[in-house]
Amino acid sequence: MDTSPNLDAAFSALADPTRRAILARLAAGEATVMELTAPFEMTQPAISQHLKVLEEAGLVVRRVQGTKRPRRLAKGGIEAMDQWLAMLRNALERNYDRLDEVLASMEKPKKGEKR
Amino acid sequence: MSKLTLKTEGDTHVVVTRRFAAPPEFVYRAHTDPKLLQKWLLGPDGWTMPVCINEARPGGKIRYEWTNGKGGGFHITGEYLELEPHSRIVHVERMHLPDPTPDNHVETRFDADGSGTLMTIRMTLPDAQTRAAMLATGMEGGMEASYVRLEELIYNSSGHGTQLGKQAHS
DSSP: OOOOOOHHHHHHHTTSHHHHHHHHHHHTOOBOHHHHHTTSSSOHHHHHHHHHHHHHTTSEEEOOBTTBOOEEEOHHHHHHHHHHHHHHHHHHHHHHHHHHHHHHHSOOOTTOOOO | OOOEEEEEETTTEEEEEEEESSOHHHHHHHHHOHHHHHHHTTOSTTOEEEEEEEOOSTTOEEEEEEEOSSSOEEEEEEEEEEEETTTEEEEEEEEESSSBOOOEEEEEEEEEETTEEEEEEEEEOSSHHHHHHHHHHOOTTOSSOOOOOHHHHHHTTSSOTTHHHHTTTO
């Protein structure tokens, strides 16, 4: 079972472009550190450090396969962030839908500008 | 079809755009007249803004207080820096949760778009960490709240994950 993700840590983790690229790669399927390192001009330890941040944020999990530790996206973490963002987006849209109504009820400019 | 776009830019910016059928003068007024603001700047259903101070002049104060009527609430304070009726507003704001968050520098443009308006809000946070925190806590009332659609963030940066970062320098 995934522990509930730390949203603050999760969004912080996403502030870094390399970590976003790692998530993008993992969205396509499980990958080892070596596979994840290949597309970047970075060392394996540097990528491992990024993975550690993503794991601590609850966005990535690892499993044991012999000597390998393939990583994959942590579904729970991604979904929780997604739900949170959808809620924020919804709140923002509600504001502007209301503003549409306010604008529609406002008087025309005094200049009598034809719309 | 959504008229709202929201994206991150560079490490510290968040850009929101929204089209309105009304001309820029209307949209500008709706952002600077407290009576009008109290009708729409409310966030999720059930929230109201009992206190709305908006002194629309350079140096003028901003204070919005929201409540959900069930004991929940928060407020933001800010100051106006520049106002160009009816095309541009620059202000700073911070949330009090209750400790104040770092200042969010906000430029709002109202550009004529046919018979309507294209509004562009460009927020600048002090650093990437602050922006991340803002995205994480959101603004419960959903004001100039920002969000990034996660699947866009993740899937669109595929292959060259620095895409978002690069925009800062272009």
